[in-house]
Amino acid sequence: MKKSKYHMQRPQIRLAILFLIPWITGLILFSLYPIVSTIYYSFTEYNLMKPPVFTGLKNYRNIFQDKNFYQSVYNSLYFVVVGVTLELALSIFSAILLNAKVKGRGIFRTLFYLPSIVSPVANAIIWMWMLNPQYGLVNSFLKTLGIPQPLWLSSAQWSKPAAILMALWAVGNTIIVYLAGIGDIPTEYYEAIELDGGGPIAKFRYITWPMLSNVTFFQLINGIIVGFATFTQSYMVAAIEPKGNGMLGGVKNSLLFYAVNIYNEGFRYLKFGYASALAVIMLLGMILITVILFATSKKWVYYGGGGRDE
Numbered sequence: 001m002k003k004s005k006y007h008m009q010r011p012q013i014r015l016a017i018l019f020l021i022p023w024i025t026g027l028i029l030f031s032l033y034p035i036v037s038t039i040y041y042s043f044t045e046y047n048l049m050k051p052p053v054f055t056g057l058k059n060y061r062n063i064f065q066d067k068n069f070y071q072s073v074y075n076s077l078y079f080v081v082v083g084v085t086l087e088l089a090l091s092i093f094s095a096i097l098l099n100a101k102v103k104g105r106g107i108f109r110t111l112f113y114l115p116s117i118v119s120p121v122a123n124a125i126i127w128m129w130m131l132n133p134q135y136g137l138v139n140s141f142l143k144t145l146g147i148p149q150p151l152w153l154s155s156a157q158w159s160k161p162a163a164i165l166m167a168l169w170a171v172g173n174t175i176i177v178y179l180a181g182i183g184d185i186p187t188e189y190y191e192a193i194e195l196d197g198g199g200p201i202a203k204f205r206y207i208t209w210p211m212l213s214n215v216t217f218f219q220l221i222n223g224i225i226v227g228f229a230t231f232t233q234s235y236m237v238a239a240i241e242p243k244g245n246g247m248l249g250g251v252k253n254s255l256l257f258y259a260v261n262i263y264n265e266g267f268r269y270l271k272f273g274y275a276s277a278l279a280v281i282m283l284l285g286m287i288l289i290t291v292i293l294f295a296t297s298k299k300w301v302y303y304g305g306g307g308r309d310e
Helices: 005-041 058-063 067-098 106-116 121-128 136-144 160-168 174-181 187-195 200-211 213-228 232-238 258-268 274-301
Strands: none
Touching: 005 136, 005 274, 058 174, 058 274, 067 106, 067 160, 067 174, 067 200, 067 213, 067 258, 106 174, 121 136, 121 160, 160 232, 174 213, 187 200, 200 213, 213 274
C-alpha cells in the first residue's frame, strides 16, 4: 500500500516541532506571560507584600492626574523627536561618506561602528566625564573656541541634549543598515542621472533618499520604540552625578523619561499595579504610533520590487 505524502513527511514535521519547542517556550515565558500579567496587574493594587487587590480603572484614572506622567511623556517625546531625527540624519550622512571609494574605507567603517558595541553603562560613564562642566573635554574644547560652556547634566535645560549626545555616540548599527541599503541601489541609476547633468544633491534627492525610504521607515519605528524605553542615561546620572541626589529623573525631573517613571513607581515606591498601568499605556501608545506610521508609509516609502507601498 502506497503511503500518503503527509505520512512520509511526519518525521520531518516532528523534527521541526522539536526544534521549535525552545523558541515557543521562550515566547510564552518571556513575552506573552509578562504582557498578560502586566495587563492583569494594571487593574490591581499590588506591592509584592500582599496579594493583588482588584481596583478596576483606578490606576488609569490616577495616571492622568499625575504630573510625573505628563513630565515623563514630554521628556520622552523630546528625546524621540529630536534624538531620532538627528540619529537618522547623522546615520544616512555617515553611511554615504563611508560608502565612498577611498583608501582605508574598512578602517573608517570599523571606527564608526566600535562605539555601538560598548556597554551602555560604560558609554554613559564616559560621556558623563566628557560632559563634566568643570573638567570635561567637551567644555574644554568649547572654551578654546570662546563658546559658553553649558552645565550639561547638572542643568535642567541642557540635560536632555546631553542624553541625546550620549545616544548619538552609538549609531553604528544604524549606519551599518544604511550602508547595506546603499549597496543594494543599482549603480545604473547614478550613471543615468550623471548623464543628465545631475550632481551629488540630485543623486541624493532623486535616487539615494527614495531608495532608502524603506530602511528609514524601519529605523524610524525602531528608534521611536528604543527612545521611549530610554533608561540608562537617567540611571547613571542618579548614581554618579552629585546633583542627582540618587533620584532617578535628574535635575528638576528633566531626565524623568517614561521608562524611568515606570521604574520609580514599581521598584522605588512598590506600586506595581500603577507601574503596570503605565506600561500598558506605553504599549498602546507604541501600537498606535506604529499603525499611524504604517498608514502614512504608503505615501513616502518606496519598495524596489513594485514602486511605493500600495
